Amino acid sequence: MSDQRPLVEVVAGILVAPDGQYLMASRPPGKVYAGYWEFPGGKIEPGESPRAALDRELQEELGVTPTRADPWLVRTFSYEHARVRIRFFRVTRWDGRPEPREGQQVAWQAPGPATLAPMLPANVPILRAIALPDRYGITAGGLVGEAQALVGLQAALRQGVRLIQIREKDFSPARLRQFVAQVLLHTRPAGAQVLLNGDPALALACGVDGVHLDSARLASCRQRPALTLVAASCHDRAGLERAEALGCDFAVWGSVLASASHPGQPGRGWDTFAAEVAGLDMPVYAIGGLGPEDLEQARAHGAQGIAAIRGLMVP
Numbered sequence: 228m229s230d231q232r233p234l235v236e237v238v239a240g241i242l243v244a245p246d247g248q249y250l251m252a253s254r255p256p257g258k259v260y261a262g263y264w265e266f267p268g269g270k271i272e273p274g275e276s277p278r279a280a281l282d283r284e285l286q287e288e289l290g291v292t293p294t295r296a297d298p299w300l301v302r303t304f305s306y307e308h309a310r311v312r313i314r315f316f317r318v319t320r321w322d323g324r325p326e327p328r329e330g331q332q333v334a335w336q337a338p339g340p341a342t343l344a345p346m347l348p349a350n351v352p353i354l355r356a357i358a359l360p361d362r363y364g365i366t367a368g369g370l371v372g373e374a375q376a377l378v379g380l381q382a383a384l385r386q387g388v389r390l391i392q393i394r395e396k397d398f399s400p401a402r403l404r405q406f407v408a409q410v411l412l413h414t415r416p417a418g419a420q421v422l423l424n425g426d427p428a429l430a431l432a433c434g435v436d437g438v439h440l441d442s443a444r445l446a447s448c449r450q451r452p453a454l455t456l457v458a459a460s461c462h463d464r465a466g467l468e469r470a471e472a473l474g475c476d477f478a479v480w481g482s483v484l485a486s487a488s489h490p491g492q493p494g495r496g497w498d499t500f501a502a503e504v505a506g507l508d509m510p511v512y513a514i515g516g517l518g519p520e521d522l523e524q525a526r527a528h529g530a531q532g533i534a535a536i537r538g539l540m541v542p
Contacts, residue, residue, distance in 0.1 A: 230305040230310045232305075232309070232310040233310070234303070234310055234311065234312045235270060235309045235310065235311045235312070236270065236271040236277075236311075236312055236314075237268060237269065237270055237271065237311050237312065237313045237314070238268045238269070238271060238277050238280045238281045238284060238313070238314050238315075238316065239265070239266040239267065239268035239313050239314070239315050239316070239350075240266060240267050240268055240281050240284070240285050240293065240296065240315075240316050240318045241266050241299070241315060241316065241317050241318060241353070241357065242267070242285075242289075242291070242318045242321065242325060243317055243318065243319050244335065247337065247338055248335040248336060248337050248338075249335070249336055249338070249357060250266075250267070250289075250325055250333060250334070250335055250336075251264050251265065251266060251333070251334055251336055251343060252264070252265060252266070252267045252288065252289070252327065252331045252332065252333045252334075253265075253331045253332040253333075254331065254347070255329045255330045255331045256330055259306075259308050260306075260347060262345070263345050263346065263347045264334075264341075264343040264344070264345065264346050264347060264350075265346075265347040265349075265350055266315065266350060266353070267284065267285055267288045267289055268280075268281065268284050268285075268288075268313070269284040269287075269288075277298070277314045277316075278296065278316075281293060281296060281316050281318075282296075285318070285321070287328065287329070288327075288328055288329055288331070289323075289325040289326060289327070289328060289333070290323050290324070290325070290326050290328055291321040291322065291323035291324070291325050292321060292322045292323060293316070293318045293320070293321045294320045294321055294322055295318065295319045295320035295321075296316040296317070296318045296319075297316060297317045297319070297526045297527050297529070298314065298315075298316055298505075298529050299315045299316060299317050299510075299529060300315045300353065300356060300507065300508050300509070300510065301313065301314050301315070301505075301506045301507065301508055302315070302349055302352070302353070302508045303508075304348065304349035306348075306349075311349070313349060315353060317526065319526075338357050338358040339358055341354050352508065355476065356477075356509075356510045356531070359390065359476070359477060359510055359531055359532075360387075360388070360389045360390045360532065361522060361526075361531065361532030361533070362383075362387070362388045362389075362390065362519065362522075362532055362533060362534075362535075362539055363388075363390045363391075363392060363479065363512050363532065363533070363534035363535075363539075364380070364383045364388045364390065364391050364392070364534075364535065364536075364539040364540045365391075365392045365394050365534060365535065365536045365539070365540060366379075366380065366391065366392065366393050366394060366395060366406075366410065366536075366540060367379060367536050367537070367540050367541050368395045368398065368406055369395050369396070369397050369398070370536065370541070371541060373406055373409070375541075375542065376406075376540070377409055377410070377413065378542050379540045379541050379542045380410060380413055380414075380540060381413055382542050383539050383540050384413060384414065384417045384419060386519075386539075388419070388539055388540075389417070389418060389419040389420065390419065390420050390422075391410065391414055391419055391420070391421045391422070392421075392422045392423075392424055392439050392458075392534070393406065393407055393410055393421060393422070393423050393424060393435070394424040394439070394536075395424075396424070396425070400429070403425075403429075404433060407421075407423065407433045407434075407435065408433075411434065411435070420436040420437070420455075420456060421435040421436050421437075422435060422436060422437040422438060422439040422456055422458055423435045423437075423438055423439065424438075424439040424440075424441065425438070425439075425444075426438075426444075427440075427452035427453075427454060430452075430454060431452075431453070431454060435454075436454070436455050436456050437454045437455055437456025437457055437458065437476070438452050438454050438456075438457055438458075439458045439459070439460070439479075440452075440457070440458065440459040440460070440470075440475075441459075441460050442459075442460055442461065442462060442466060445459045445460070445461070445466065445469055445470060445473070446469070448473060450473070451473050451474040451475070456476050457473070457474065457475045457476055458475055458476060458477050458478060458479065459473070459475050459478045459479070460478070460479050461478045461479065461480050461511075462480070462481075463503070464503050466478075467480065467503060467504065467507060467509070467511065468507075470509065471507055471508065471509040475509060476509075476510075477509060477510040477511065477512065477531060478509060478510075478511045478512070479511070479512045479513075479514050479534045480500060480503060480504065480511050480512070480513060480514065481494075481495075481500075481513060481514035481515035481534075482494050482495060482514060482515025482516065483495060483496065483497060483500050483513045483514065483515040483516065483517060484496075484515050484516030484517060484521075485515070485516050486515045486516035486537075487516075487537060488515075488536065488537075494515050494516060495515075497513075497524060497528045498528075500513055500528050500529075500530065501528040501529050504528075504529045504530070505529065510531035511529070511530060511531060512525075512530060512531050512532055512533060512534040513525045513528070513530040513532075513533050513534070514533070514534040514535065516538075517533040517534075517535050517538050518533070518535060518537075518538030518539070519533070519538070519539070521533055521538075
């Protein structure tokens with residue numbers, strides 16, 4: 228039976244330092260789940276906007292005032308004491324030095340497996356999302372040929388791209404396997420994760436980290452494939468909700484801007500992107516005519532980051 232209790236509206240701020248570390252705080256003595264680790268934040272007061280609540284809570288708890296806070300994921304979670312809806316913000320700039328002001332502990336954490344315990348349950352999926360990179364490169368073997376695609380891959384890895392999709396729909400199975408093997412020779416030493424666009428069984432057989440489902444495979448998939456990472460291409464809200472229900476780690480939505488991959492088709496724009504991803508607890512990359520210069524815009528509209536072929540992977 229679903230939880231029918233009224234929702235308690237909450238905000239949480241993920242303070243992210245320039246080196247990628249993020250701040251967590253323990254719940255103060257006397258509160259429910261005292262000593263559990265969480266992201267700083269608290270209840271939204273009546274008549275208060277989420278952003279105003281975030282500013283107030285971070286000032287009260289840590290003595291900082293956000294100057295750049297981008298809306299991100301939204302999670303609804305049922306605890307024994309309450310049913311909460313948490314609006315997470317990624318805070319990348321702030322005034323002041325974070326210091327505990329309510330008897331709590333604070334700790335900076337590097338993206339990856341959590342080292343703090345116990346962790347407040349609602350935050351566990353957020354830690355996985357934080358570990359995802361801000362750029363998702365898509366191979367261009369069918370566009371420029373395998374040799375040039377590998378040159379582009381190496382350039383992207385040097386630029387810090389650590390999430391790669393192999394999307395070569397016109398390759399024969401044998402040619403695709405050979406190309407995957409070549410990609411892995413470069414990505415494994417760099418610590419990059421690789422997803423194969425196509426059949427989950429083939430992705431598993433090729434030894435990549437995950438599978439990227441196109442919209443047709445997403446529509447026909449009845450359970451999450453048994454791979455470390457599962458992603459999906461989506462073009463509308465229904466597709467995003469389907470990917471979220473399936474348990475995808477992230478999705479890609481577009482096209483945001485006009486792109487060479489879809490000549491003659493105008494992009495759907497950042498406002499549409501923001502409206503489509505609003506309220507999801509699954510990270511979404513924006514795609515379509517984008518490059519690294521669009522990262523700030525993407526984050527401001529709720530994106531995990533950007534996905535691109537030409538913008539990231541074509542030398």
